[in-house]
Amino acid sequence: MGKASRDKGQRREREFAELIGGRRIPLSGAQEGYPNDVEGMGLQWEVKAKKNGFKMIYDYVLDEREKPDAVALKADRKPWLVVMTLDKFKELMEGDK
Incomplete structure (x- = not known):
């Protein structure tokens, strides 16, 4: 994945986390133990754009x-x-x- 794609994904994760009053999970997908992108509304979210x-x-x-x-x-x-x-x-x- 190139830098532009990674940056776009992180922007969308931050945007979605803000919209649901949640938080973006740093290192999601990059490090074991951080499987999802966002936590919020009592759910674990994978964000795709x-x-x-x-x-x-x-x-x-x-x-x-x-x-x-x-x-x-x-x-x-x-x-x-x-x-x-x-x-x-x-x-x-x-x-x-």
């Missing part, structure tokens, strides 16, 4: 006609995933208090 690698997922979640709260995704022989906007997730988590 791609220029346009998630376009189809965004299209599903932000569908203006259907306006889903979340999208369930399933690949063959893989577990289910649930994708939603951070605002919706925070709304759900805050309602849990």
